[in-house]
Amino acid sequence: MKKLLASAALALMALTGTAQADGHGNYPDRPMMLMVSYGAGGATDFQARIVTMTAGNEDALGMPIAIINKPGAGGRVGWNWFATQAEADGYTMGAYNIPHFIAQSIKGGVEYSADSFEPIANWGADPAVFVVAADSDMNSMADVVEFAKANPGKLTFSGAGLFVGHHIAALQIEKAAGVKMAYIPNKKGGAGAMKAVISGEVMAGVNNLSDAFRAQEAGTVKILGVADLERNAFLPDVPTMMEQGLDVDNSSVNFRGVMVPKGTPKAIIDKLAATVPTMFENSRVQGKMKAGGSPMHIMTRDEVLAMWAAREETLKELLAGL
């Protein structure tokens, strides 16, 4: 009797197993969600809404994606939830921000690391830039370094918080120039940090390229340098940090993309990895992102895996002294 039951159970398992494999063929057969660990209206949120708006098309996933915001503690709340509670069934996706979550996991106090997640594809890359108010005397990174050398610890500059792209760029600039400056993290993120620069409360700031570009167009700030390997199409006249003699690479560039929790079936990951990048390439998506001043940078799963690994290495080295 026992044997019979056991074989029946085995048969059942085998059956459901094949049923599941078939299920992956139909995947996705119901709407999906994308968790964003920042608040509604922020750059990550609205970019996520734009890049997923064509998900329901037949040539994309064929099912709509709903955005769910879980903001708090600089993204830690959402990523903690995603690592520990999100279901690994392919219907729960998350947005990642690099270097934020890797830097946070290196500093500790969170329940995730790069190994907790499986990247699917990258949609955007927003480099950090160095800004000063429009009426500032400083006109190049050389002016900044000169002032910081003459006044150690006196140059105040704002950024969106600790262990986010801005902070990483700030640390790299200080290290490359061999100076000590006063980094002032802002609780209201990039917008708050930008206001501090415009109102003259701080002397300079590190901010997102897209926001700084709009502020420069509006005539409130000057952009002195881009923390990336190459100049940006939005700002062809602004030199990189490297061009100005500061050894700052692209470690602080804010990469945004889609991931799923570890343990998601391989077949589903493969299907998503094949479909999602083409979804990002949709001309409507591209048009909206361009209109919103958000630089796109589409990367496949393999490219993202390599990028995550490289970031982890540089960030460990950079944050070791803190």
Add this chain to the structure above:
Amino acid sequence: MDFLNYFGEVFSLWSFLILLGGTIIGLILGATPGLSPTMAVALAIPFTFQMDAVNGLILLGALYTSTVAGGAVSAILLKIPGAPANIATTLDGNAMAKKGEGKKALQLSFLASLVGGVLGVLLLIFATPVLAKWTLAFKSSESFWIAIVGITIIGTLGSKSVVKGLLAGCIGMWIGTIGFDDIQGAQRFIFHPSLSGGVHIIPALIGLFAIPQIIDMFLKGRSRDDMEVIKVAPHPITKAVKEVARRTRALGIGTAVGSIIGIIPGVGGQIAGLVAYDQSRNFSAEREKFGTGHSEGIIAAESANNAMVGPSLVPLLTLSIPGSPTAAVLLGGLIINGIFPGPGIFKTDPHVVWPFINSMLIGQILMCIFGLLIAGWAAQIARVPRHVMAPMVLALAVFGSYSVQLSMDHVYIMLIIGAGMFVLERYGFSAAPLVLGLILGPIAEEHFVTGAAIAQAQDGIIPFFFTGTLNLCLIAIVVASITYSVWMEIRNRKVRG
């Protein structure tokens, strides 16, 4: 007078239908506890993808104005503020509804919202260039002192005893410290992973205001003592209009306070209602009637939180700096639609900005008309017997907390905070000062910590926080406000003898 040329866009068939629909949906969303203006606007953003920029922004503007006014409905009828902006409305609005005058309370609230809201938008239309300069005057030290000004009214707000008010405020400030602190990188009072993001204001509000009432209703059950309202008193609109017109002082204080606070980025509309309520009480001849269902209390609070809406868009439109959480979502909505706010926006995109602002003006009027139409009908809620009401309000409270982030954690936090508040209320504490501490504590801390970091790199903390005309003015208000409440407490003790 540029804006007059752009009314045509608002009155085209589609735009007007979107405006009307947005206003009505906004009122309903606003009246639902937990669905704050911020969330309503965020929910609508995907819909704007399918519209052209003008219509998309008309929808967002209509939702913003009407959800703020709609929050008064649940504040008055259920004593649950729909959003932080409506906390002060519960104090007199609900007391009036309990007396069977819910219809009157709703009418006063919508009319006051109309006056405050329209004046606020007019300020946005005519004074934006001047106000934009003001926005930048509020740096860390000024914002810190503004928060402290708000904190000084804790002692006199909503409770009979100054000491108990202050204690409740301290509890609120303590709850505000919970969570992961981004600036120092410290973890504070995180006993459970669900607290790592801190206590979200919406579940806290629902817990503090709804749960003690629900427990109370269950305790009383079907007993006949303390009878419920049998009949809602009729109240013709003309009488409400006369009442609002008579209360010029409350209306003036409410509108002025709301407009000023609206311009200051970060402090936003959350406290406009409470500060206006407190100030109009200080200047009222009928001071002792506040809290018992007094019309001045409703008028001051509601005119203030709607007057805040227009000016809160000044820093957003001219500097791309959102003045309130809802404005932050609106900024996303503008950028998605290809509109980049900045000093030149009225020149570069007049065909979008002016219809957007005009629609808020028309939206205020539609909101008031629709609100007055439903006032008598909605007020009947007060007649629902306790044993039916209690489970319904509980269901709303759970739904509202859950919907903030689709998370049961918020529901548990709401229930625990609510149970704690029930015990505190037994000992004569009230929720209003507690929630003010919860809102202002983190704002004060944030600006102090940021200011201190900047000050240390410059001339030190004392000169940073204690010099500058605006700082000194704000410090004078703090001192005056504390002196006043101490004096009132001494006088009250003498009277009680």
